[in-house]
Amino acid sequence: MRKIQALLKGSVTGAIGLAMTAAGPMTAMAQEFPDQPITIIVGAAPGGATDLLARLVGREMSEYLGANVVIENVPGAGATIGMTRGATAEPDGYTLSFGNMGHLAANVAIYNDLPFDPIEDFEPIGNVANVPMVLTVSNQSGFETFEAFLAYMEENPGLANFGTSGPGSTGWLAPSLLLSLAGLEAELVTYQGAGPALNDLFAGVMDAQIDQTATMIPVHKEGQAKALAITSEERIEQLPDVPTFAEAGMPEFDMVVWNGLVAPAGTPDDVLVRLEEAVNHALESKALNERYVELAMQVPPPEERGRDAFGALIQSEVERWLSVLTDLD
Known part of the structure; x- marks a missing residue:
């Protein structure tokens, strides 16, 4: 810090x-x-x-x-x-x-x-x-599971990037905490808000973004990007195909905003x-x-x-x- x-x-x-x-x-x-x-x-x-x-x-x-x-x-x-x-x-x-x-x-x-x-x-x-927060990746990234995304970051330190609203925003805190818990490196890119960051996620300029369900449920349902994991204790009916972080092997990542x-x-x-x-x-x-x-x-x-x-x-x-x-x- x-x-x-x-x-x-x-x-x-x-x-x-x-x-x-x-x-x-x-x-x-x-x-x-x-x-x-x-x-x-x-x-x-x-x-x-x-x-x-x-x-x-x-x-x-x-x-x-x-x-x-x-x-x-x-x-x-x-x-x-x-x-x-x-x-x-x-x-x-x-x-x-x-x-x-x-x-x-x-x-x-x-x-x-x-x-x-x-x-x-x-x-x-x-x-x-x-x-709850949702980890979402661009459609162009090719990642289909949370495990695959983690494996990529392990094999390519610092190459993956996350769109964020800047230090202090929950969209910055979440990937910072995730990377710390997993012992990984990635680039955190600052935008004026989650909306502008999402535009670059859709375009494939950003690999990933972690934001609240209010933002990420519509994005996933409309096929604009792919949700890989959610911080809720159990799966939610709005994203039934998206596992929790605990199911994906990281129960210690607990962040409800x-x-x-x-x-x-x-x-x-x-x-x-x-x-x-x-x-x-x-x-x-x-x-x-x-x-x-x-x-x-x-x-x-x-x-x-x-x-x-x-x-x-x-x-x-x-x-x-x-x-x-x-x-x-």
């Missing part, structure tokens, strides 16, 4: 410097919240799982709140540019951030100059989805309560649940998705990834 931090420090500091803005003075809260559109910042390009989830949840929240919910994509630097903008926004409930275990936990271990603290600079609103909403620190409690209610409404929505089932995404149970539970999850995951990524040294 120290090598990763050294390489990233200069570029990330410069990128973040352009993105950070000082939070303005707190304006008087409207008597009724919300009375204007709400923006959800997504630190990734359109087309990936994070973007899709934010749009699904935002649509249902909009219905409950009676206000438009707008998704703003701010990709770059492993989502740190977007998350920094969210952390420094006015804490009035009208600018939220959508993040996952990479953005709100692992980044603490990856960037030694991270310009925001996921615990101190944000107020948790709720965990909205737990999603949590995703959730946060607000800037200092957001009034009554606003946070209203936003938490909107998230709960979204997660009880029939339309959202049907879409989750299609994409093998799990709605967190009520006791695991509220403000307190999500805050505790972020805290524990920061500690876990500090340990995991230190071990990768």
Whole structure:
């Protein structure tokens, strides 16, 4: 990790410097919240799982709140540019951030100059989805099984490549962890998000990509690329022909991605309560649940998705990834 931090420090500091803005003075809260559109910042390009989830949840929240919910994509630097903008926004409930275990936990271990603290600079609103990861290869690669792909990487160190959304993204964490566990080498190529990386996977420019089921199930079903293994404990009905990593001989590769909403620190409690209610409404929505089932995404149970539970999850995951990524040294 120290090598990763050294390489990233200069570029990330410069990128973040352009993105950070000082939070303005707190304006008087409207008597009724919300009375204007709400923006959800997504630190990734359109087309990936994070973007899709934010749009699904935002649509249902909009219905409950009676206000438009707008998704703003701010990709770059492993989502740190977007998350920094969210952390420094006015804490009035009208600018939220959508993040996952990479953005709100692992980044603490990856960037030694991270310009925001996921615990101190944000107020948790709720965990909205737990999603397995899928290893997928290009059709041009010729790999038909996970074992064949591993054998290729063993015989050709450093030749295989993975498309990723950059250090800190779950699409970067997953292959990093896989390569470490297997003792293999490959090139991790950075894109502005999972969507742009997928385009090169389809074209055969990238050999492989690991992303959430929300992204990879449609890709596999439509024949655009081939799924080889999934991180769920058991096979899923949406990809019945795809073995789990445990079945493929790597039970230690366990990575289910949590995703959730946060607000800037200092957001009034009554606003946070209203936003938490909107998230709960979204997660009880029939339309959202049907879409989750299609994409093998799990709605967190009520006791695991509220403000307190999500805050505790972020805290524990920061500690876990500090340990995991230190071990990768």
